[in-house]
Amino acid sequence: MSQAAADTLVAEAHELFRAEKYPDAAARFEKAAQLFPPHALAWKGLGHSLLCMGRAHDAAxxxxxxxxxAPNSATALWGGAVAHADIGNKVVAQSYLRRTLALQPTWIEMARDIPQLLPFLQLSTRTVDILRGYFPTFSTRTYRHAQDNQRSIDVARILDQPRLNSFTYVTIGLTNKEWPQAERPRVEMIMGTLFDTELCGKILANLAFHLSETGFFPEPGVMVRDVIGALQAGDLSQRLPHVFISVPRAWSVRLPLDEDPPVVTLAQVMPVSEAEYTRWRANVAGFEGDLANRKVDVLDLKRAG
Incomplete structure (x- = not known):
């Protein structure tokens, strides 16, 4: 059969689609695609019809x-983004949405009204892409707030960073937090450790929830008390109950991560003891120098402190 016959079926299908007769429209779009497989409009129309019928897998x-x-079809890319988001194919959905918005930037307002697409518009999504430029492979785990199950933060786990046989944990999602001071950059928290333990993820999640709730900005040089102590994590909570915030110099990462507004950066989390907290209070400006002079390995969570 010719393309002309497929064109006729597509025209009929469009009329049925506009009349919200989605199964009939899908049948004609599918027939057109069978008659003339290179018919991009037939495949796109079939996708939209199937999506309206709740058949997201087939639509995708x-x-x-x-x-x-038709790689530059904004409407096909949009439909593909929605369909893949519906079935949990986040990477494909995000890619299609980006390509859509590159072609049709004003559609971002429509995207904000689609619950499935909204997560891909958050700043943390952009941050993940930047982090993958430095750390191509990492796993993530979601941590939920103890008192509010609707609130969550992801924490990434990276092997052999910042050095061989060590581990890095970094929050993903804190960058979505807008600080009371508009000039503040968005920030994710990063922590290195010699010991691969789920507690590291819990430490960062607990800190992220605390910062979000209080609006306290993690400025390098500040101390946040009882972040680890509050977890009641046995010996670790006793030895290293607090965290010190520093510039993450141990990683080969250029800061800020993104200079486009809002600026995105990283801040390092160092678990510290009560004795180290006392040293910090006595000499805030010289605290990190004191750690270096005493050859304290801040990645060693088994140190006495």
Whole structure:
């Protein structure tokens, strides 16, 4: 059969789609795609019809075919983003949404009204992309607030960083927090450790929740008391109950991560003891120098402090 026959079916399908007769529209779009497989409009129309019918998996496949044939079709990319978001294909959904907005920047307002797409518009999504430029492979885990299950923060785990046989944990999501002082950069917290333990993720999550609730900005040089102590994590909470915030010099990362407003940066979290807290109070400006002079390995969570 010719493209002309497929064009006729597509035209009929569009009329049915506008009349919200989605199953009938899908049948004609599918027939057109069978008659003339390179018909991008047929695949795109099939995707939109299937999406309206709640068949997101099938819609995603149809949109993939349409995008393969017409990679600059904003409407196909949009449908593909929604369909893949519906079925949990976050990487594909994010990629399609970015390509959509590159072609149609004003559609960002529509995207904000789509619950499935909203997470991809958050600043933390941009931050993840930047972090992957430095740390190509990492896993993530979601931590939920103890008193509010709707609040959560992700923490990434990276192997052999900042040095061989060590581990790095970094929050993903704190950058979505707007600070009371508008001039403050957005920030994620990063922590290095010699010991791979879930407690590191809990420490960062607890700190992130605390900072979000209080609006306290993690300025390098400040101390936040009882972040680890509050976790009641046995010996660690007793030995190193507090955290010191520093500039993350141990990682080969250029800061700020992103200079485009809002600026995005990282801050290092160092677990510290009560004795180290006392030293900090006595000499705030010289505290890090004191740690260096005493050859304290801040990645060693088993140190006495």
């Amino acid at each position: 496949r149809a949109f993939d075919r349409a995008i393969g044939l």
